[in-house]
Amino acid sequence: MDKLLENKVIVVTGGNGLLGSAMIQDIRNKGGIGISADLNINDTEYSIKCDITSLNSIKETVKDIYDKYGRIDGWVNNAYPRTADWGSDFLDIKEESLDKNVKWQLNSYILSCQEVIKVMLKRNSGSIINVASIYGVVGNDFTIYEGTNLNPPAAYTAIKGGLINFTRYLASKYGKDGIRVNTVSPGGIFDNQVKEFVEAYEAKVPLKRMGKPDDIAPSVSFLLSDKAKYITGHNLIIDGGWTSI
Template sequence: MLTGKTILITGAAGLLGSQLTAAILAQGAKVIAADLSVSSMKSKFKELIKTNNDSLTLAALDVTNEIEVKQFFLEQNEISGAVNCTYPRNTQYGTNFLEVKLDSFNENLSLHLGSSFLFMQQCAALFIRQQSPLSVVNVSSIYGIVAPKFSIYEGTTMTMPIEYAAIKSALLHLNKYVAAFVKDSRFRVNSISPGGIFDHQPISFIEAYKKSTHGHGMLSPNDLTGTIIFLLSQQSQYVTGQNIIVDDGFTL
């Protein structure tokens, strides 16, 4: 589905980004994998991908650094797809709602939502410069759509951060804004909203979460790659400003 395309993946060393990089390479595309550290990507890719693969380029990129991001995009040519899997946050992220400090809240919005804005802005600028089709995919969340089910966190030290809900819901409207601003059928901005992704959470949480789904429970990154590949491909060539929920019925 992606043969001949060049896809940019930011946050490529992460849980989803690394699996997505492998899946997109398997679809015949070239991948520019970007993250804070090239060595982190090499370590993450060790069992997934041959890092000497001619179709894979690794690049160090701090998505929260405006100068660095703008320079990075100026150096790109003929990118046909871009997926933002980054998740920047500060050390106070995840604090209980009543204990969150305003400065920390604002910093997390700046880090995550601000860098997402910058990513989409520069994707739009790249499209205007290259004048060839470009599909942008962002990763929102079920908690950008519905209120948290706080009961599933009972008995754990986990919570659903208020910053996360604010960021992921705002991201959905940024998609529409950017797509409408560029207003060109060749430039598309969409998102997926995954349910919870398994990352060795406490058993009690996993079991409680599963009861709110239709039986599958927590997702694996591979449960999401097909939807992202669809949005990057010509199979979705007139889908824009949309959000696809992948949650096994959690939000129903």
């Protein structure tokens, strides 16, 4: 077995979701102690109930894991809380909804970094990954949504773009303390979306298929590992070539 992450204590927020569960699996396959911090938990030993939209819950999660293991080697901000009206057309977005989504998807990642960095500073060591998206790098191609009821949320681009540059801030500030901070930006992941969308997506993307969770997870493990010891502030785009054209 590849022991890339042997005995490293690594937390993935939203570790029970589509991408998070593949990350947890890959981390465990590589010898790491992969802990899912999720609102919905299904495995008691390596899952911890956490609501990233609550600072108290983030603090408790970090404290519980630190008390149990004495360290946190890696933290992946990946959870995806969103309001029920996420995906409203741009002109229909309510101020209250915008505030909530920015707080839940951007501010909560920032606050999670704040809490976990306090712990990582005790050992001058750690690797943090913020999961962003190709839509934090390029604008949306609205043609692929034509004929479907899918609508890419406007706030998503602002949140993910912000996250990519926030990552660089942390990389610059904490490099001297042995803490690396990187972004992983996936392209669209197949999740039984409607046929029209999948076909349009596949026709455009150079590798001619949507992504799969196991296209993303090994790169997350790599960035968490000591093999990536000279990589920080990077945005690793994993998108089958979408952003190359």
